[in-house]
Amino acid sequence: MPDSLSQSVESLFQQIGAAPLRAHDEGLVVRSPIDGAVLAKLERDARHVVAARALEAEGAFLIWRSVPAPERGHLVRLLGEKVREHKQPLGRLISIEMGKILQEGLGEVQEVIDICEFAVGLSRQLYGLSIASERAEHKLLETWQPLGPVAIISAFNFPMAVWAWNAALALVCGNPVIWKPSEKTPLSALALHALLVQSMREMGIDLPGLSSVVVGERDVGEALVAHPAVRLVSATGSSTMGLAVGEVCARTFKRTLLELGGNNAAILAPSANLELALRGITFSAVGTAGQRCTTLRRLIVHTSIYRHVLDRLKTIYQTVPIGDPLKPGTLVGPLIDAASFARMQETLATLRAQGAQVHFGERLEIGGPDSFYVRPALVEMASQTGPMLEETFAPILYVCPYESMDEAIALNNGVKHGLSSSIFTANLYEAERFLGPAGSDCGIANVNIGTSGAEIGGAFGGEKETGGGRESGSDAWKNYMRRATNTINYGHALPLAQGIQFDV
Numbered sequence: 001m002p003d004s005l006s007q008s009v010e011s012l013f014q015q016i017g018a019a020p021l022r023a024h025d026e027g028l029v030v031r032s033p034i035d036g037a038v039l040a041k042l043e044r045d046a047r048h049v050v051a052a053r054a055l056e057a058e059g060a061f062l063i064w065r066s067v068p069a070p071e072r073g074h075l076v077r078l079l080g081e082k083v084r085e086h087k088q089p090l091g092r093l094i095s096i097e098m099g100k101i102l103q104e105g106l107g108e109v110q111e112v113i114d115i116c117e118f119a120v121g122l123s124r125q126l127y128g129l130s131i132a133s134e135r136a137e138h139k140l141l142e143t144w145q146p147l148g149p150v151a152i153i154s155a156f157n158f159p160m161a162v163w164a165w166n167a168a169l170a171l172v173c174g175n176p177v178i179w180k181p182s183e184k185t186p187l188s189a190l191a192l193h194a195l196l197v198q199s200m201r202e203m204g205i206d207l208p209g210l211s212s213v214v215v216g217e218r219d220v221g222e223a224l225v226a227h228p229a230v231r232l233v234s235a236t237g238s239s240t241m242g243l244a245v246g247e248v249c250a251r252t253f254k255r256t257l258l259e260l261g262g263n264n265a266a267i268l269a270p271s272a273n274l275e276l277a278l279r280g281i282t283f284s285a286v287g288t289a290g291q292r293c294t295t296l297r298r299l300i301v302h303t304s305i306y307r308h309v310l311d312r313l314k315t316i317y318q319t320v321p322i323g324d325p326l327k328p329g330t331l332v333g334p335l336i337d338a339a340s341f342a343r344m345q346e347t348l349a350t351l352r353a354q355g356a357q358v359h360f361g362e363r364l365e366i367g368g369p370d371s372f373y374v375r376p377a378l379v380e381m382a383s384q385t386g387p388m389l390e391e392t393f394a395p396i397l398y399v400c401p402y403e404s405m406d407e408a409i410a411l412n413n414g415v416k417h418g419l420s421s422s423i424f425t426a427n428l429y430e431a432e433r434f435l436g437p438a439g440s441d442c443g444i445a446n447v448n449i450g451t452s453g454a455e456i457g458g459a460f461g462g463e464k465e466t467g468g469g470r471e472s473g474s475d476a477w478k479n480y481m482r483r484a485t486n487t488i489n490y491g492h493a494l495p496l497a498q499g500i501q502f503d504v
């Protein structure tokens with residue numbers, strides 16, 4: 001039995017068949033939020049290495065784009081099979097490096113498997129349109145072609161799934177991928193990527209530029225985003241980061257797919273099944289220790305049940321099992337790091353100073369001086385003001401009363417982000433209104449389930465400062481392809497569109 005988390009990581013890498021990690025004294029320090037232990041010191045990739053990867057990707061694109069899509073799908077199928085085979089060690093690695101509970105770590109790996117399967121099917125479904133032409137003996141088509149190298153910048157909270165949503169689609173669409181994982185979770189990236197490299201080897205694909213990982217901090221991401229070989233940047237993280245990425249991409253005419261912050265709300269109506277609602281609310285608010293983009297941050301409760309709901313939540317928050325995420329039964333693991341803890345405490349201090357009633361949110365004596373376990377916080381808000389309008393990436397749930405559905409929907413929409421939202425109600429009119437054009441303004445709007453825990457089959461993403469991108473299922477694949485409109489003349493005359501006469 002390994003007696004430290006770094007030894008566990010070593011043995012997980014072995015089980016997965018990934019290259020052992022080499023320690024670099026001055027390297028990037030990767031810690032486990034479980035106990036603050038150093039897991040690895042990784043060599044940072046210099047800017048010229050990033051540039052080399054981008055150029056290799058450009059080279060690989062010239063080959064990969066002409067490989068038939070179903071054959072490209074075969075590579076993703078192999079990846080999915082290997083991930084399924086190694087689901088346990090991969091889930092464990094996520095838990096150790098990111099701190100989410102093992103159940104959620106395994107759930108994240110399942111998302112990787114699911115999107116691989118989706119992408120394999122998609123590889124035989126990259127279909128276009130045939131459109132009626134106004135000209136005789138002409139055919140108008142819409143076809144979808146590979147785009148070029150795709151840069152994927154992922155956040156610490158989903159250290160494997162977010163890459164997979166993007167990479168599985170990008171690869172079947174004919175594009176090489178370059179992955180810049182969060183500097184807090186590069187080990188999950190290296191392990192998952194090793195399985196793709198193994199899959200390539202098995203298929204005899206000798207194209208190192210097809211997929212790579214670049215390790216480092218912000219400068220590595222900047223070098224990648226700015227590189228002219230990159231055609232699409234898919235970035236997950238804060239709205240500030242997204243804005244910086246978006247500006248560079250606009251200047252270089254690159255496509256972006258932005259999946260940024262969320263300040264997600266749920267409306268709890270008096271007709272709702274309260275037991276179901278409380279489970280949904282709790283999972284969304286305290287799951288992943290409040291560190292999902294889709295975490296429930298604002299609960300808007302009808303005045304008639306407000307006190308009762310608050311009391312029930314207080315009891316749940318008091319007893320929710322917090323601790324070692326690897327231990328069965330734990331539901332809330334640690335925060336990612338000291339900075340995250342400090343931001344949470346600052347927010348709670350501001351709220352107290354502004355007169356809000358704050359319940360819980362305190363640090364717990366678990367793990368040691370370098371790990372940060374907190375009891376999730378509940379904050380009573382008379383109105384939607386101050387920090388409630390911002391996203392604090394920590395388990396803080398604001399609870400705010402509403403009187404009319406108009407007011408509740410206005411509160412739901414009254415923030416800068418627009419990722420996820422939900423309504424708990426048994427009233428059909430309320431539910432349909434929430435989902436309609438005058439309802440929630442978010443990319444995700446749910447009924448009688450929480451704001452988090454989306455399946456891969458739907459398109460994932462949100463509006464406003466969430467960035468507007470859509471990843472994963474539905475027709476999100478179109479982001480990774482060049483849409484071409486083709487007009488084919490199979491006659492012997494040359495009629496011009498709009499009836500223009502131009503005879504020479």
Ligand code: UN1
Pocket residue numbers: 157158236291292293294295451452453454455
């Ligand atoms: C994120 O937090 O960035 O809907 C992604 C969910 C997950 C993905 C969240 N499937 O909660």
